[in-house]
Amino acid sequence: MRRDGAENRERILLAAEHVFGTGGAAASTEEIARQAKVGVATVFRHFPTKQDLIEATAVRYLQKLEEQLRLLIDEADPGRAFVSLVQTLVSTGATKMTLLNLLHTDGQGLSEPVTAAVHTFYDAIQQVLERAQAAGAARPDATVQDVSVLVRALAHVVPLVADAAVDRAVKIVLDGLGATG
Amino acid sequence: MRRDGAENRERILLAAEHVFGTGGAAASTEEIARQAKVGVATVFRHFPTKQDLIEATAVRYLQKLEEQLRLLIDEADPGRAFVSLVQTLVSTGATKMTLLNLLHTDGQGLSEPVTAAVHTFYDAIQQVLERAQAAGAARPDATVQDVSVLVRALAHVVPLVADAAVDRAVKIVLDGLGATG
Amino acid sequence: MRRDGAENRERILLAAEHVFGTGGAAASTEEIARQAKVGVATVFRHFPTKQDLIEATAVRYLQKLEEQLRLLIDEADPGRAFVSLVQTLVSTGATKMTLLNLLHTDGQGLSEPVTAAVHTFYDAIQQVLERAQAAGAARPDATVQDVSVLVRALAHVVPLVADAAVDRAVKIVLDGLGATG
Amino acid sequence: MRRDGAENRERILLAAEHVFGTGGAAASTEEIARQAKVGVATVFRHFPTKQDLIEATAVRYLQKLEEQLRLLIDEADPGRAFVSLVQTLVSTGATKMTLLNLLHTDGQGLSEPVTAAVHTFYDAIQQVLERAQAAGAARPDATVQDVSVLVRALAHVVPLVADAAVDRAVKIVLDGLGATG
DNA sequence: GATGAATGAGGCTTCATTCAT
DNA sequence: AATGAATGAAGCCTCATTCAT
Numbered sequence: 123m124r125r126d127g128a129e130n131r132e133r134i135l136l137a138a139e140h141v142f143g144t145g146g147a148a149a150s151t152e153e154i155a156r157q158a159k160v161g162v163a164t165v166f167r168h169f170p171t172k173q174d175l176i177e178a179t180a181v182r183y184l185q186k187l188e189e190q191l192r193l194l195i196d197e198a199d200p201g202r203a204f205v206s207l208v209q210t211l212v213s214t215g216a217t218k219m220t221l222l223n224l225l226h227t228d229g230q231g232l233s234e235p236v237t238a239a240v241h242t243f244y245d246a247i248q249q250v251l252e253r254a255q256a257a258g259a260a261r262p263d264a265t266v267q268d269v270s271v272l273v274r275a276l277a278h279v280v281p282l283v284a285d286a287a288v289d290r291a292v293k294i295v296l297d298g299l300g301a302t303g
Numbered sequence: 304m305r306r307d308g309a310e311n312r313e314r315i316l317l318a319a320e321h322v323f324g325t326g327g328a329a330a331s332t333e334e335i336a337r338q339a340k341v342g343v344a345t346v347f348r349h350f351p352t353k354q355d356l357i358e359a360t361a362v363r364y365l366q367k368l369e370e371q372l373r374l375l376i377d378e379a380d381p382g383r384a385f386v387s388l389v390q391t392l393v394s395t396g397a398t399k400m401t402l403l404n405l406l407h408t409d410g411q412g413l414s415e416p417v418t419a420a421v422h423t424f425y426d427a428i429q430q431v432l433e434r435a436q437a438a439g440a441a442r443p444d445a446t447v448q449d450v451s452v453l454v455r456a457l458a459h460v461v462p463l464v465a466d467a468a469v470d471r472a473v474k475i476v477l478d479g480l481g482a483t484g
Numbered sequence: 485m486r487r488d489g490a491e492n493r494e495r496i497l498l499a500a501e502h503v504f505g506t507g508g509a510a511a512s513t514e515e516i517a518r519q520a521k522v523g524v525a526t527v528f529r530h531f532p533t534k535q536d537l538i539e540a541t542a543v544r545y546l547q548k549l550e551e552q553l554r555l556l557i558d559e560a561d562p563g564r565a566f567v568s569l570v571q572t573l574v575s576t577g578a579t580k581m582t583l584l585n586l587l588h589t590d591g592q593g594l595s596e597p598v599t600a601a602v603h604t605f606y607d608a609i610q611q612v613l614e615r616a617q618a619a620g621a622a623r624p625d626a627t628v629q630d631v632s633v634l635v636r637a638l639a640h641v642v643p644l645v646a647d648a649a650v651d652r653a654v655k656i657v658l659d660g661l662g663a664t665g
Numbered sequence: 666m667r668r669d670g671a672e673n674r675e676r677i678l679l680a681a682e683h684v685f686g687t688g689g690a691a692a693s694t695e696e697i698a699r700q701a702k703v704g705v706a707t708v709f710r711h712f713p714t715k716q717d718l719i720e721a722t723a724v725r726y727l728q729k730l731e732e733q734l735r736l737l738i739d740e741a742d743p744g745r746a747f748v749s750l751v752q753t754l755v756s757t758g759a760t761k762m763t764l765l766n767l768l769h770t771d772g773q774g775l776s777e778p779v780t781a782a783v784h785t786f787y788d789a790i791q792q793v794l795e796r797a798q799a800a801g802a803a804r805p806d807a808t809v810q811d812v813s814v815l816v817r818a819l820a821h822v823v824p825l826v827a828d829a830a831v832d833r834a835v836k837i838v839l840d841g842l843g844a845t846g
Numbered sequence: 847g848a849t850g851a852a853t854g855a856g857g858c859t860t861c862a863t864t865c866a867t
Numbered sequence: 868a869a870t871g872a873a874t875g876a877a878g879c880c881t882c883a884t885t886c887a888t
Binding site for chain 3: 689691804807808810811814815817818819821822825826830831833834837838839840841842
């Protein structure tokens with residue numbers, strides 16, 4: 123009956139990603155445990171604090187995202203890759219923004235693993251961006267931070283407005299970024 | 304020791320604007336009461352429901368914002384006015400956007416006063432935008448909704464990143480909007 | 485605009501009787517004030533405590549009831565009068581039982597005015613009962629207390645069951661009391 | 666220091682039976698928790714809603730009562746059994762009737778378990794009654810409902826008046842029911 | 847190591863009662 | 868004397884977290 127510790131950890135993170143994405147901050151640990159088919163105490167054994175669980179979920183999410191970005195680095199058309207990157211981040215990030223916001227719960231600094239994940243993530247963005255710039259398919263003075271900020275901004279707004287409206291906004295931002303793809 | 308009712312209402316709304324802006328939905332009515340130097344029950348006398356308080360705070364905020372926009376309508380340079388509008392909304396809206404999101408708490412329709420305030424607000428944006436478009440100082444196919452979505456998106460991000468980074472993002476968006484000013 | 489003190493007192497008692505009858509213990513002083521078209525503070529000026537208001541309302545109710553009973557004393561048929569008394573008390577008492585129960589709020593003894601009203605009330609019952617007994621229209625060993633207890637019991641049950649069921653129960657009790665009328 | 670779940674559930678129901686019986690609807694969940702030597706949250710874990718707690722307490726009470734009635738069905742003298750039934754219900758039901766009333770709190774239909782318990786309970790009454798009627802020891806036209814209504818009425822009054830007075834009232838009602846025993 | 851039960855703190859809301867006008 | 872506003876205490880309920888099994 124007992125499941126392996128590592129497997130449980132994975133189940134919990136999966137459930138957490140889903141629940142946080144759906145219910146936002148309102149999500150209770152109990153609900154996460156239920157979806158993970160695990161007792162509450164087990165969640166707390168793996169993640170002593172709710173904040174810990176949030177951070178771990180966010181890190182895991184960033185890592186999965188980064189993997190996807192790595193694929194874009196190898197795409198033939200650099201401009202197309204850049205556009206894809208922005209679109210992917212906005213749409214994927216959508217529900218997960220809640221997660222990223224929860225990280226700032228009380229203005230405390232984030233834990234080291236989180237910052238590390240963020241840096242790695244930024245690094246992936248940078249590579250796609252630089253390739254696009256080299257190909258003349260992105261505004262030369264755009265920085266990773268610019269892209270990051272704009273993407274986060276757009277992602278925040280996804281759950282609040284109609285899809286079509288988001289698409290229009292994304293297009294305008296891409297124009298502003300000089301993206302051709 | 305006894306304050307006037309109207310004054311208290313104002314104090315409460317002020318405190319609410321601050322607290323909701325800072326703590327988001329997590330903000331407790333008790334905290335607002337504390338900051339307004341008022342008993343909890345007093346808050347509930349003025350705003351029977353937490354949702355009522357949220358809506359009232361949002362309306363008040365939208366109205367103050369709209370007043371500022373009206374000034375821009377009369378500015379000489381339409382392009383300059385449009386740029387100012389976006390900048391104002393983003394920086395002023397900053398922390399207060401959280402507030403607007405709280406309105407969507409449960410996907411239910413907003414109360415009439417709120418929709419009214421939103422419409423009036425949009426109307427002010429529209430006038431500035433159209434003047435700019437007529438003067439060739441804004442992308443002709445841009446809509447009020449586009450502006451609104453982009454501004455909300457940027458505003459969300461203000462409390463999370465450095466001011467300079469926001470300025471850069473705003474500039475890129477303005478480029479995307481074809482704004483010259 | 486100002487109303488006379490005595491008139492207000494009357495309005496309040498009227499409202500209280502209605503509200504307590506309708507909402508039971510849930511009735512709030514504010515609601516009573518509203519129905520009496522009076523400020524809450526006015527209610528408290530007349531009746532310093534909610535308990536005071538309850539007692540005053542109960543006394544008033546008992547007095548009105550007693551007046552009705554006095555009429556029965558003069559009725560031609562003593563047996564008929566006795567039956568009427570029981571029926572009246574049960575049906576009238578119905579909604580007012582809540583009121584009488586509130587009197588026992590915390591097991592404290594009732595105030596003097598209340599006990600006085602109760603005694604006067606019992607006295608009226610006694611006269612009707614004795615006349616019926618003298619006419620052979622009521623069980624000779626029945627006491628005022630018996631009647632009072634039975635009536636209170638039945639009244640309690642009125643709001644909980646169908647009218648027809650109450651009528652049957654009343655009839656059975658009247659049989660037990662040897663009432664012919 | 667940690668008690669078993671089932672034991673706690675029992676303690677809570679016991680406390681609830683006592684507290685609801687004494688204080689009526691006014692009884693607070695906190696008070697029940699205190700008497701059960703349990704945290705409030707524990708009460709809510711076992712009974713998610715106050716209404717749930719009320720219903721569970723009532724069901725438990727009805728079941729205990731029904732068990733007692735079953736014993737009467739086997740008694741030799743049918744008339745004696747019927748008299749015992751009424752006496753038992755009135756005295757045992759005493760303070761607990763408040764409980765049953767709480768069920769009607771908002772006029773909403775009761776939950777299935779409660780209605781089931783009520784039916785079983787009525788069924789037990791019916792058997793005793795019919796046996797008595799067959800033996801000529803109870804008024805032939807009396808129905809279960811009549812008995813139920815009368816018993817509930819009398820039970821309501823038990824905590825309010827002296828025992829002797831209740832006994833007299835019960836005797837009168839039994840006479841009305843044509844009970845000989 | 848995993849689990850379900852327990853818990854105190856805290857959130858929203860209502861109410862009897864008091865106070866300044 | 869009358870009023871509306873203010874208030875703290877208390878009620879119901881939820882949640883992150885801890886404990887005994």
